[in-house]
Amino acid sequence: MGRMPGRVPSAPPTLADVAELAGVSRQTVSNAVNNPDLLRSDTLLRVQDAIATLGYLPNRAARNLRTRSSHLIGLRITAAQEGTANATMDRFVHSLVDTSREAGYHVLLFAGDPLDPLAGYDDLLRSTAVDAFVVTDTYLGNPQAAWLQTRRAPFVAFGRPWADPEATHPWVDVDGAAGCDLATSHLLDRGHQRVAWIGWRKDSFIGEDRRSGWSRAMRSRGLPTTGLASRVEDTVSSGREASAVLLDEAHPSAFVCASDTLAMGVLHTLSQRGLVPGRDVAVVGFDDSQVAQVVPPGLTSVRQPLEDVAAEVVTALESLLGHPPAAHPGVLLEPTLAVRGSS
Amino acid sequence: MGRMPGRVPSAPPTLADVAELAGVSRQTVSNAVNNPDLLRSDTLLRVQDAIATLGYLPNRAARNLRTRSSHLIGLRITAAQEGTANATMDRFVHSLVDTSREAGYHVLLFAGDPLDPLAGYDDLLRSTAVDAFVVTDTYLGNPQAAWLQTRRAPFVAFGRPWADPEATHPWVDVDGAAGCDLATSHLLDRGHQRVAWIGWRKDSFIGEDRRSGWSRAMRSRGLPTTGLASRVEDTVSSGREASAVLLDEAHPSAFVCASDTLAMGVLHTLSQRGLVPGRDVAVVGFDDSQVAQVVPPGLTSVRQPLEDVAAEVVTALESLLGHPPAAHPGVLLEPTLAVRGSS
């Protein structure tokens, strides 16, 4: 096969092998792959034939070494929370993998210690293992973003820089307020007047943002919100307790929740009291998790357009990693409402 | 800083930089990192000081090129199925990332076209982007396994080689029959006599395996199984319809299901008929998904020890990639039962 002596028979073909088979130099093969325009068409064809014959694909490590880029995007995943309905991360990962593949990137996962949001980033950066990061948990006041910026590491955030409006890094986010406005208006359109809110504690930027969508929708119809809101931990039992209190004290006919987890808490309360979701009391959640999709009678939920988020993230990454690197402003996307039996 | 001219100031330090600072050769630094035993202790300390001072970490690409290994493990993820309660993959991914980090590996995700189980593997292999694969969807009769074996690509399967008992590749799996036996016995212990089975269609090896656990438990107590089993698609509506038919025709007091998705279908039927899960009819699912954890009143479910699976997978990978490569036999792990309100 014209291989150099000493090569293991099963070793993948190299650029030199292709060059020899096609009767050209290595550089010509490289150009055929990276800058086909530079070649005369008949030469190009000959090289492409040889590439196809040998099943050649450039060695990643060699290319990475020379070009100082890995075509890998680092994504930190934290331990899945048991007992919640949070599925955002997983759906996002899928979308990101799909989208970044089209852009020629792969996704490298690394583990995240929830207590140390910076762990892992530094090592990958110093060993030039990834070209850029996608940062997801910006609700923590994103110390990663600040840190990555001082390190001049390219990254795109899924989530606004809540704690630092001056931040200039690219980000993509979903308009939670608009989503809850949508959910609330949906309920109001169906004749509900007393729509309650169950959200997260006040120190959550995202929670307050979503809540503002609910109160905005209520006010725009001249409806009161006083006494109709509750702010708790993001657990099923918190949602259960909060909804029980609200039902007793404020007599709402519908609930809008900051998460599917809380909405499931409401369903617990309803089931305990023999109330039927969607008939006696309407419930809307947030995230369109698998739970919302399969729980009887179906939980209406705000759905984040994670495919679009991933696409925008990859677009931002591409301009960030382009030559010259271009700044990408923040992007805010609109969620939709998946209507099911609970409303 | 003694950098060579032309270096960008912010470029990560290289082995040569460390060598210069420590006053030794590059090879000595390399040995300090990879074979500390070869160095005299005072030299080792000097080099380690220099490494710490500069914040040196070996360049991945360079190391990969020379050693012909990437320390990356490829994992193909398929599009998440909407409308089901399948969470195995995501929990497994988390565990795998955690475990492989400890072994010095990172996980590279790549997209999978559900119609072409081989897509993506070949490119990664030919471009030497990953050292090995973890194959997860062996229920398809795993053409990947066969194909990877002919390519002599190292891989470990999560899932037995159902279709090919002669296969010799390493695998790790969870004993689904034992899990369903556990679930069924749990119900029988609580006094149920007529325990129905809702599983997958007969061409599913996994489905038949799980079913055998149910029938084994029933037979071991001398109870009949005739007319108590139904085999359908893995959707909520299939589970709903199958359970309705079974309730009418066989009057079971409990259901064991091959998946949480099917179990949710049973819950739908119960809720439609005003029956309370756990009080009127018991239900057990399989996978311990988030759905099972949060749905009222809690769905008892068979839980796969995915952390242990990941650990075994990584162990198998390590021996596979070791020198010399060691064969790793199949490993079968026992699931547990997460008992909740539905039983």
Place this chain on the structure above:
DNA sequence: CCTCCAGCCTTGACCGATCCAAGGCAGCAT
């Protein structure tokens, strides 16, 4: 006093791609 050897470190080549600058070879004008 010389040889030998073990222990420790250094030297040079190499992995497989891309970048750079110089070399070849048309074709056209002079």
Place this chain on the structure above:
DNA sequence: ATGCTGCCTTGGATCGGTCAAGGCTGGAGG
């Protein structure tokens, strides 16, 4: 026939590590 332009091709250097083999040192042994 010569010179020159423009396009394609070529060899060499390079990225940053690791492998294999060679060199230097000091102490033991003859």
